[in-house]
Amino acid sequence: MIARVAALPREIRQYLLVTGNYWAFTLTDGALRMLVVLYFHQLGYSALEVALLFLFYEFFGVVTNLVGGWLGARLGLNRTMNLGLGLQVLALSMLLVPVAWLSVPWVMAAQALSGIAKDLNKMSAKSAIKTLVPAGDAGHQSLYRWVALLTGSKNALKGVGFFLGGLLLTLIGFQGAILAMAVMLAGVLALSLARLDGDLGRAKAKPKFREMLSKSRAINILSAARMCLFGARDVWFVVALPVFLATQFGWDSWRVGGFLALWVIGYGAVQAVAPRITGGTAGRGAAIAWASALTALPALIALGLEGQLLAAQPQLVLLGGLMLFGVVFAVNSSLHSFLIVRMARSDGVSLDVGFYYMANAMGRLIGTLLSGWLYLAGGLVATLWVSSALLAATVLISLALPKEA
Numbered sequence: 482m483i484a485r486v487a488a489l490p491r492e493i494r495q496y497l498l499v500t501g502n503y504w505a506f507t508l509t510d511g512a513l514r515m516l517v518v519l520y521f522h523q524l525g526y527s528a529l530e531v532a533l534l535f536l537f538y539e540f541f542g543v544v545t546n547l548v549g550g551w552l553g554a555r556l557g558l559n560r561t562m563n564l565g566l567g568l569q570v571l572a573l574s575m576l577l578v579p580v581a582w583l584s585v586p587w588v589m590a591a592q593a594l595s596g597i598a599k600d601l602n603k604m605s606a607k608s609a610i611k612t613l614v615p616a617g618d619a620g621h622q623s624l625y626r627w628v629a630l631l632t633g634s635k636n637a638l639k640g641v642g643f644f645l646g647g648l649l650l651t652l653i654g655f656q657g658a659i660l661a662m663a664v665m666l667a668g669v670l671a672l673s674l675a676r677l678d679g680d681l682g683r684a685k686a687k688p689k690f691r692e693m694l695s696k697s698r699a700i701n702i703l704s705a706a707r708m709c710l711f712g713a714r715d716v717w718f719v720v721a722l723p724v725f726l727a728t729q730f731g732w733d734s735w736r737v738g739g740f741l742a743l744w745v746i747g748y749g750a751v752q753a754v755a756p757r758i759t760g761g762t763a764g765r766g767a768a769i770a771w772a773s774a775l776t777a778l779p780a781l782i783a784l785g786l787e788g789q790l791l792a793a794q795p796q797l798v799l800l801g802g803l804m805l806f807g808v809v810f811a812v813n814s815s816l817h818s819f820l821i822v823r824m825a826r827s828d829g830v831s832l833d834v835g836f837y838y839m840a841n842a843m844g845r846l847i848g849t850l851l852s853g854w855l856y857l858a859g860g861l862v863a864t865l866w867v868s869s870a871l872l873a874a875t876v877l878i879s880l881a882l883p884k885e886a
Contacts, residue, residue, distance in 0.1 A: 495609070495677070496609075496610070496627070498672075498673065498676055498677055499562070499605075499606050499609045499610075499677070500606070500631055500634070501669070502562055502566065502602070502606065502669060502673050502677075503602060503603070503606040503631065503635055504634065504635070504638055505665065505666060505669040506565065506566060506569060506598075506599070506602045506666070506669075507635045507638045507639050507642060508638050508639075508641065508642045508645060509569060509573070509642065509662045509665070509666055510569070510595070510599055510639060510642060511638065511639035511640065511641065511642020511643050511645070511646065512642040512643070512645040512646035512649065512658070512662060513572075513573070513595060513642075513646065513659075513662070514535070514642075514643070514646065515642070515643045515644075515645075515646030515647055515650075515738065515742075516646040516649070516650055516655060516658055516659070517534055517535075517588065517592070518738075519646070519647060519650055520650060520655045521534065521583075521588070524580075524583075526585075530585055533585060533589065534585065534588050534589055534592055535592055536589065537589050537590070537592055537593035537596060538592040538593065538595060538596035538599075539596065539842065539845060539846045539849055540593075540596070540846060541593050541596040541597045541600070542596050542597075542599070542600045542838075542839075542842030542845070542846070543839055543842045543843050543846060544597075544839075545596070545597045545600040545601055545604075545842075546600050546604055546835045546836070546837075546838040546839035546841070546842055547835060547836060547839040548835075549561055549600060549601045549604045549605075549835050550604060550608075550832045550833070550834060550835015550836055550838075550839075551832060551835065552564075553604065553605060553608055553832075553835065554830075554832045558605045558608055558609045559605075559673070559677040561601050561604065561605045562601070562602055562605035562606065562609070562673065562677065563670060563673050563674055563677070564598075564601055565597075565598045565599070565600075565601030565602035565605065566598070566602065566666060566669060566670040566673060567598075567670055568594050568595075568597055568598035568601070569594075569595060569598040569599070569602075569666055570663050570666050570667050570670065571594055572591045572592070572594035572595040572598060573591075573595075573659050573662055573663040573666070574663055575587070575590070575591040575594070576588070576591055576655075576656075576659045577656055577659055577660060577663070600838065600842065603635075603838065604834055604835050604838055606631060606635075607628070607631070607632075607818065607821075607822060607834050607838070608822075608825070608830045608834040608835075610624065610627050610628055610631060610822060624819065624822060624823060625756050625819045625823075626756050628815070628818050628819045628822050629752060629753055629754070629755045629756050629815045629818070629819065630753050632749075632752050632753075632814065632815055632818045633749045633750060633751070633752030633753025633754070633755070633811070633815065634749060634753055635749065636745055636746075636748055636749030636752055636811075637745070637746045637748075637749030637750055637753070638749070639745055639749070640742045640743065640744070640745035640746030640747075640748075640749065641742075641746060643738060643741070643742035643745070644739075644742055646658070647735075647738070649661065649662075697824075697833065698883075699824055699882060699883050700821070700824060700825070700833050700836065700837065702878060702879070702881050702882050703817070703820055703821055703824065703837065703879075703882060704821075704836060704837045704839075704840035704841075705840065705878050706768075706772075706817070706875045706878040706879045706882075707817050707821075707837060707840050707841050707844065708840040708841065708843050708844035708847070709844060709871045709872070709874045709875040709878065710772070710813060710814070710817065710844065710871075710872070710875045711841050711844035711845050711848060712844035712845070712847045712848040712851070712871050713775075713779070713848070713867075713868045713869075713871035713872045713875065714810060714848065714868070715844070715845050715847075715848030715849050715852060716847075716848040716851045716852050716855065716864050716867050716868050716871065717779065717852060717861065717864035717865055717867075717868050718848075718852075719845075719848065719849045719852050720849065720852035720853045720856060721852045721853075721855065721856040721860075721861050721864040722741075722803075722861065723737050723741065724856060725799075725856075725860075725861040726740070729795075729861075730796060744803065744804075744807055747804075747807060748807045748810070748811045749811075751807070751808050751811035751812065751815075752811045752812075752814060752815045755811065755812045755815035755816065756815075758812055759771075759812060759816070764820075765879070765882045765883070765884060767816055768813070768816050768817065768820060768879050768882070769876060769879045769880060769882075771809065771812050771813045771816060772813055772872060772875045772876045772879055773876050774809055775806070775809045775810055775813055775872050776869055776872040776873050776875075776876060777869070778802060778805060778806045778809065778869075779802075779806065779865040779866070779868035779869040779872070780865065780866065780869040781802065782798060782799060782802035782803075782806070782865050783862045783865035783866050783869075785798030785799070785802065786798060786799065786861065786862050786865075787862055821833065821834060821837040822834065825837075848871075851864070851867065852864055855867060
């Protein structure tokens with residue numbers, strides 16, 4: 482097996498190493514989230530206090546993607562990826578302290594480090610693919626498949642991580658689970674330090690700090706569309722949906738968590754096969770068409786919950802709509818992930834990718850904050866209508882993309 486891997490071309494070996502790093506990190510990221518939610522709920526933390534634990538995790542994603550892209554272009558993507566792995570080991574180690582030390586500020590600080598680590602790792606992995614795939618039309622087809630596989634497998638593994646976190650908590654307890662993940666990730670970091678190329682993704686000309694902000698009109702447009710796209714998902718998915726399932730349908734926390742984990746796994750599986758669904762078509766037209774198809778879905782679910790569609794079956798409306806939304810959203814996400822990697826400059830690719838995922842993180846943060854406020858003001862239906870409005874904005878912004886995109 483080792484001999485067969487060693488015989489592969491250098492680019493393939495590097496891709497496998499980057500993907501393995503990303504997979505290992507994603508498993509611990511998903512497991513850590515579930516561990517923190519379940520364990521601190523057991524300790525008596527309120528739902529609001531548990532939510533606050535993740536506030537810095539999301540906030541630092543905005544900053545990290547912006548600065549991380551610049552660091553990747555200056556130092557090389559191997560260093561930013563390894564830095565992300567190292568910070569995650571440190572974040573996990575912070576949670577190995579005695580229970581009496583696990584105050585809200587301490588855990589928020591650990592989650593902030595984990596959020597920085599996650600976005601350094603993601604930006605590095607997505608940017609690295611650009612440097613490992615040949616240019617040209619044939620290369621674009623390969624790039625679409627590779628980006629879809631990396632993105633889809635990552636999201637599926639994050640869902641698996643949710644289950645893993647619950648399982649480890651049951652079998653070996655909170656600190657045992659944290660220690661096991663820290664040791665595993667430290668081993669991955671050691672392998673990465675030894676094998677990942679030193680100049681991967683480093684720009685030939687050292688970019689200045691002010692170059693973090695994109696000067697490309699196309700990248701700016703795509704980034705704005707991505708911000709609205711992910712805001713449209715998280716405005717109803719992150720806070721409003723779990724609370725609705727628990728309070729209106731009477732689901733317990735395990736049923737809610739298990740369902741959302743399965744949804745994330747299915748979402749990732751669809752992302753991975755998106756090139757087959759779209760028939761390899763992955764330009765501006767495909768992005769607009771799939772975003773347009775998605776726009777109507779939250780509005781239709783809202784109408785159904787208001788009693789205007791399938792009034793007697795709200796569970797069928799919501800869960801069926803959620804499944805359909807997941808499929809169409811996954812294709813949209815995969816298309817966008819490919820477009821940014823394709824449109825990014827070859828020299829200093831992480832600058833453009835980092836700026837784009839900064840917009841992605843901003844959309845998630847806005848969606849998360851709006852989700853709680855809107856749910857209190859108007860329930861799940863209000864969040865669904867705002868979701869459709871944000872998706873309509875995604876379509877309108879995407880119309881401004883250059884025709885050759």
